[in-house]
Amino acid sequence: MEKQVRYLDEVTIRFAGDSGDGMQLSGSQFSDTSASTGNDVNTFPDYPSEIRAPEGTLYGVSAYQVHFGSKLVKTPGDKIDVLIAMNAASLKVNLPNLKKNGIIIANTSGFSDKYLKLAKYESNPLEDGSLKDYDLHVIDINSIVEKELAGSGLTPKNIDRTKNIFALGIAYWLFNMPLDYTQKWIEKKFSKKPEVRDANLKVLKLGWEYAENSPDFKYRYRISSAKLEPGTYRNITGNEAVALGMVVAARKAKLPLFLGSYPITPATEILHHISGYKQYGIKHLQAEDEIAGICSAIGAAYGGALGLTTTSGPGLSLKVEAIGMAVMLELPLVIVDVQRAGPSTGMPTKTEQADLFIALFGRHGEAPVPVIAAITASDCFQMAFEAARIALKYMTPVILLTDGYLGQSSEPWRIPKLSELPDISPTFYTEPDYQPYKRDPETLARLWALPGTKGLEHRIGGLEKEDITGLVSHDPLNHQKMVELRAQKVERVIQDVPDVELWGDEDAELLLIGWGSTYGAIKTAFDKLRNEGVKLAYIHLKYLNPLPKNLGGFIHKFPKVLVPENNLGQLKFVLQGKYLKELMGLHKIQGQTFRAYEIEAKIKEVLNI
Amino acid sequence: MEKQVRYLDEVTIRFAGDSGDGMQLSGSQFSDTSASTGNDVNTFPDYPSEIRAPEGTLYGVSAYQVHFGSKLVKTPGDKIDVLIAMNAASLKVNLPNLKKNGIIIANTSGFSDKYLKLAKYESNPLEDGSLKDYDLHVIDINSIVEKELAGSGLTPKNIDRTKNIFALGIAYWLFNMPLDYTQKWIEKKFSKKPEVRDANLKVLKLGWEYAENSPDFKYRYRISSAKLEPGTYRNITGNEAVALGMVVAARKAKLPLFLGSYPITPATEILHHISGYKQYGIKHLQAEDEIAGICSAIGAAYGGALGLTTTSGPGLSLKVEAIGMAVMLELPLVIVDVQRAGPSTGMPTKTEQADLFIALFGRHGEAPVPVIAAITASDCFQMAFEAARIALKYMTPVILLTDGYLGQSSEPWRIPKLSELPDISPTFYTEPDYQPYKRDPETLARLWALPGTKGLEHRIGGLEKEDITGLVSHDPLNHQKMVELRAQKVERVIQDVPDVELWGDEDAELLLIGWGSTYGAIKTAFDKLRNEGVKLAYIHLKYLNPLPKNLGGFIHKFPKVLVPENNLGQLKFVLQGKYLKELMGLHKIQGQTFRAYEIEAKIKEVLNI
Amino acid sequence: METLIDNIISKSDITFEKYTPKDFKSGIDVRWCAGCGGYSILSQVQRILPELNIPREKFVFISGIGCSSRFPYYMNVYGFHSIHGRALAVASGLKIARPDLSVWIATGDGDCMSIGGNHFIHMLRRNLDIKVLMFNNEVYSLTKGQASPTSHEGQITKSSPLGVLDTPFNPAALALGSSASFVARTFDRDTKHMQLMFERAAKHRGSAFVEIYTNCVIYNDKAFDFFTTVDTRKEKTVLLEHGKPLIFGTNNDKGIRLDGFTPQVVSLTDSTWSVNDLLVHNEKDSTLAFILANMTYNESLPRPMGVFQDIERPTYEEKVEYQIQREIELKGEGDIEKLMRGFEYWEIS
Amino acid sequence: METLIDNIISKSDITFEKYTPKDFKSGIDVRWCAGCGGYSILSQVQRILPELNIPREKFVFISGIGCSSRFPYYMNVYGFHSIHGRALAVASGLKIARPDLSVWIATGDGDCMSIGGNHFIHMLRRNLDIKVLMFNNEVYSLTKGQASPTSHEGQITKSSPLGVLDTPFNPAALALGSSASFVARTFDRDTKHMQLMFERAAKHRGSAFVEIYTNCVIYNDKAFDFFTTVDTRKEKTVLLEHGKPLIFGTNNDKGIRLDGFTPQVVSLTDSTWSVNDLLVHNEKDSTLAFILANMTYNESLPRPMGVFQDIERPTYEEKVEYQIQREIELKGEGDIEKLMRGFEYWEIS
């Protein structure tokens, strides 16, 4: 049967089902395959905070969204083009976000009376005509795989578990994608369970063939490759990118890497990755709590390792005292905060940007530290590297802010060559005239000598230090001097902060300023409106302390400035305090990053268009 | 022998000696006596952070300064009129601050070769004429008391320990003060050691008589009573005032008081006081750490007690996570931070105001809390009471900032009658229609029901709450609503924030804005300059979040605004962020509060006079 | 010194209702995975509480963070889901302020002994009358499978893909080293034994620590099967019963004998040893409790289940009340206006 | 994977100098009170270190906050005066990163067991090769005299003006409950015994916990006089020596005998008991160590001094190194560029 091929620029597909339905797997396989065929891809997993929420319930729906295209895609997609719904609850939860005329692929056995009831449907939407505005494909996946795998030796439970692979096969067919990436993955993953491996390989193809042969599927879609910079690519999540960024930073610093960490959602994957890197000589301690996590990293840094501690909000709150100690000790340390929705335990699996205040101001006494933020999943690599570079160059703890969205979303990443990256190795002092608080005149970094160095025995600690000698001092003027020196040192980091780039129109009425993970949504809205002829200017910040030198000029240049943030206006307040101009805010605090259309709507409101 | 009497308005006397010399005792006795004769008094103890620093050393000097007068005195005094120097080191350290022609009373045995060497004197200043510009009285106190107490049964060590009482006797003579306050104190203190009691009583009189009979003392001084508001007075330190303020707040709230605390300088005295109040039914837990300190207070608050936790900077850093929990739980809680010089361990016995940022911004997520500050030792009583009142009325944790200077300085306090103070008792919900997150429409405080109330069993916790029901909710819009509600609730506290009073001249060029403990120095400088005809305006803040309604108007009204703080400009930054006007700062970070002359000098510089 | 809460604390109108387990169900959907050991623990707690003759409104369940710490949501009593590791600290303040309440903790091996370790050892030494139910699944479950302080050496978890390196805590030994007055152990599969342990804990006056081996079907499935299934249980566990010899085995044919301080398994059928040679359990003996606790990770010995130790010491909150009473007897009930006046005061008119 | 610190870690040019105690004095004025027990501890440490055949630059002393925690300033080695309670956490990271260093802790009863309690129990179970010298003066001194977790019930301090209510920790028992491999006790007055204990701790491979009863002349003076003065010592302490019976008394006329698990004092002169009946110390026996630790607050028994337990277990940092080596053997030394490429990558040109 001849199928018609349609060409598209970009598509958003969402795999949705029960927590146990393997949607995360289908989604990430689809995203990897799509990226490996040259699309730009942006993804986001979305799952309940319960480990296995009760089957079929509305709050137990787990989903994975993939946005891919031939142009650069910067968000996981606002609205869904294709929804794979493995059960009634997943349809109900996701339908409001499906585009009109969007494709639904529904698994009938997930729409039995039991599931309809759990999803609080009065009648079966697959049958009652309520989906007539969509391109609905109803498939009894369970029967198909059961029939195919009868006699395969698999338990019924294991057979049931292949449903997601079937759905994946259909999706590959729909978008004309090769199976081999997933085939390779199945072979590796189940190498020790040949019957499971074979069943999955079979079902994958079966899904593909089902679509190919079913008259119900009339169209196939083709998305041409995106114009990505030449290079070697892979898909990467923000959390893995942080892990790799630190590994590479340690290599380029010629230092061993040490991670001291305590598990916490959504930062734990960084620990997961790094704990597997023993082959690379990397050490870690899963500490008894966050305080021990950071203190052990400080101890390791004292010994000459690149010290790293990773956490999310509640853990950052616990590390506050030790960060202050690192400020006084002037030892290099990288603190990664994968922000989540707070306050307190809040919504642990949801994203937010509300830790900017604590990162900037959350220590007793005068204890400034450089704060930087990553803007996309792959940017997490660069910013982790950057955090390490600043920490080592200025002998200071550095806070890197990412968030639950960045940590878990993924996109293709051009893998840099090690040789492309700068040498960031520090100099250890070894001369006998060592003075622990003598400073490099340019960076104000203090001199660093390691235990084990003969003749340089010295003592440091959390009490105020005498200038140069580092002896304990309670001298009033010395204290003032040291407080100011520490502040100046952090201000000096400005030497390493690139000027911000202004995107868009110098003569626009409105300047947008974003920071961190909102980049995708703001940029998408910005590009769209400018394509439509709206004049706009846009700056996206990665350096939050110190702020870029040329930022103030831009803020004063534009009549209106809008600062969209996933918080109640923290950056806005800081910019006002510094640049003394009234700014506008857009504050979404819903555990989700912005949708591009939300930004667009606000811009239109502000500009009255 | 006839002595001449001179009349003075105010005097600053400083008792200085070794850590073991009992200077804190002499000073506080002198201050109590002086206050009880009707002077206004302001004092400050100043001692090394070592428990007993080595004898005779410069860093081992311990001192207690008393500023008293017939007018209101608001600081412990900029410059010293009378210096009691028990040894060479104490003379050396304090001489730079002695007024020209000031009185020195020096104990010769503290100027032996050994002590001179320890104090790094080349020659004996008592003999080499270098003190000719001062009114020097050299007394061999050791010989005198040894002679007098020979045969008293006291050990030589104990005899030596009466030196400070001898010096106190001289001081009483000098200022025409009665001995009976100290006599009573000695009798009580040493009631179980009659020989020590008698020796001290004897030596006290001996000092007095020595001065009376010595031709060396030609003048006596008389300071008339200050014009204090009628009432019952006592001397009080800021730390004791906080303790009493909380006891009284609990009484007026009709709640039991519970303190969960961990010792830390300079806040520990609050714990010391409260731990002795068992007779008043007050409970406390000296917890294993600061985290348990605050968590136990939250637990007690959950049970219906007035929960209190007290600490200083490093401890506040540790409490950050639990404060966020209290924000989410919306339980009343008072957190007292007696600020000290930071960052990290810093200078534990020295004062600073650099915890404003962490108090305002130091929690992950959006977790606003009301923040208030006391301005004098006795004001600590009122502000502790106020913290409790706000906490109970708005169901919120409240941070009260005092500092090492306020905590340890003392001044006369007009003791309020219990009946003068408002009833601040909360209402516990008991009706069966209880909903934990239903709110009072006026304050937005949630309804409070206590465990033990039949039929109102419910659950609260750190996860985001559903509006009204308090059930766990991950709903995006609910989260936004709750974040905003919590913020609005704290903003509503503005209903309870009195408008600031503008002191001075409406048409001044310069407005001074202070907060917390700098009141004494700023007010003294302000009064002095206005007396000299300089036009000035002045606002002193006690409410830091929310800020008083009418503050913005004043800030914009005056051409220049100067914000003196014992930090690098934290309040200044906050005011700029909120009121969008460039302010000037004066930043003293020396472990000491301002001297009035430092403020004066800065004002003159700003006004070019 | 009447306070607003006095009539809540000691109300005269308490009528001890006859409760059923259903009365202790909150009606909120239990959101644990199907097969989670938590369900069984929840049921047994709900079965035991009605028996305790305590008004329902006097119960408070406090927890930290973890799968196990969701427990309070499922109980129709006062519940407080605090932050990670701090349940015992919160509970300590509550119990001191409100000795009238029956305070229980639901916690996990990570919550209680990793981040919460300090509060754990300090509460035990203070002996506050608080019941600690520690769901030990030897893993961090809520965060999706990392090593916990009870994970065994070599255990593969997401945070130890190459195997755990730490020596695990022996929870009973740690509790004993912290001077705990009551230490017991049970497991999710044995409903009757759980009930017994919870009842014993409830009746003990003082801190009661109950370790419950709890299966996590997702991140550490079957970790305890080698001694908790119906098949393995008889051979691989031994029940501790006060005053009784330690006998175990499918046919009650084995026992534990002490060789010096070293427990050893002896056969009761080969006529070398008889029941009279066996170790007799004594809940009052701390040393014995420590020996039994140390059998824990010794694979050649059966795993002891039951009450290791149950001794009496005054509770902390009793001592607080006593100190207050003694002060009041000595000095009279405090007059706050006098306290405000302090050592010396004066009038200005 | 050469790093910049490799040649610092393992330098070939190490010449073991002959040190004297003076080489370990930093020259900074010691700022403890005259008569503080700290002085004697400091001297003994300075006496022992030269004997250990470790280059001076390899020593690191880490402390928290407290009078005791000022210790590192007085030592001419690498020193790190961290924050209150966190010395062991800092040390753990340092030791894992730098196993070549000899890492020592100076801490107090409050620093180590109150705020630092969690790090204490976790470091002991992990068995990092770190030496912990805990100055136990049963009070918080630096903050001017509050109760500590080793203060005894009823003790009057500034924060317990009416008497401490908490049951004190028994530090040795807590350490044993945390699976410590080396636990010892000594006191400030006995310089020789201190030296011996410090030497034993230094030579033990793994975590070594040494509790040192330390007099605080200001806030808890003479707290230990009842068993540490020359007059009381013989009657009121008993030395633990491996393989030797527990004999004590002015004339070595008393001993400790076990009645079941209960230690009792017996006279060796009234011919009921002889040396052969006495308990013989065995540092390898955890149960015995626990029994001896539990003699601590029993006033009818002498206070045991010496090594309670000294057993061998692999250290944590060794296991880390081993895991790295094993991985490298198995998979080859990691290629970072390969790691970056991950499971699947592709070229775009």
Ligand SMILES: Cc1ncc(C[n+]2csc(CCOP(=O)(O)OP(=O)(O)O)c2C)c(N)n1
């Ligand atoms: C301060 C803080 N750190 C870390 C976390 C993340 N966290 C939540 S539960 C948990 C571990 C739970 O393990 P356990 O107590 O054994 O409970 P289980 O889920 O196994 O029942 C962790 C690390 C947190 N919520 N807060």
Ligand SMILES: Cc1ncc(C[n+]2csc(CCOP(=O)(O)OP(=O)(O)O)c2C)c(N)n1
């Ligand atoms: C986070 C923090 N909490 C509290 C303190 C205050 N503090 C300093 S030392 C100390 C107790 C010291 O007791 P201990 O460890 O026994 O030492 P000692 O002075 O008795 O030798 C306390 C509570 C602090 N510095 N930091």
Ligand code: SF4
């Ligand atoms: S993940 Fe494990 S512990 Fe958590 S609910 Fe599921 S089975 Fe229970």
Ligand code: SF4
């Ligand atoms: S206060 Fe006590 S512990 Fe501190 S230095 Fe003085 S004697 Fe030593």
Ligand SMILES: [Mg+2]
């Ligand atoms: Mg667990």
Ligand SMILES: [Mg+2]
């Ligand atoms: Mg101590």
